[in-house]
Amino acid sequence: MRSLIAGLIVAVLLFAASLMMHDPYLSYWGNGMVALACLGLSAIVVGALISGDRVRAGYRNETQEGQDERMSWATKLFLFGLPNLVCLLFMLTMTQ
Numbered sequence: 001m002r003s004l005i006a007g008l009i010v011a012v013l014l015f016a017a018s019l020m021m022h023d024p025y026l027s028y029w030g031n032g033m034v035a036l037a038c039l040g041l042s043a044i045v046v047g048a049l050i051s052g053d054r055v056r057a058g059y060r061n062e063t064q065e066g067q068d069e070r071m072s073w074a075t076k077l078f079l080f081g082l083p084n085l086v087c088l089l090f091m092l093t094m095t096q
Contacts (some may be wrong), residue, residue: 007080010034011087024095031088038081046074 011031018027043049047058047070062070 001079003076003079004083007034007038008083010080011083014084015087015091018091024091027091028088031084031091035081035085035088038077039085042074042077042081045070045077 011034014030014034015027018024018030047055059067
């Protein structure tokens, strides 16, 4: 839950900065990069971007604690990037 709140704070700060500077591209680039980085890292940590053979090999060699920690990190990264993605989509729909 803290990751979601932290992501929301970052999204609001970037949105407020873009409004104060009268530059919507700051919000596009800032929120877009944060969302892309967090969601991309989340996919990498979860193992969504690798082949099935590597997933099976990793599953057999990894402990339950390691899997839980990896999924926890992936969830935190996803929740941090989600508000930034929502803010980006909001900005894109409001300007067009």
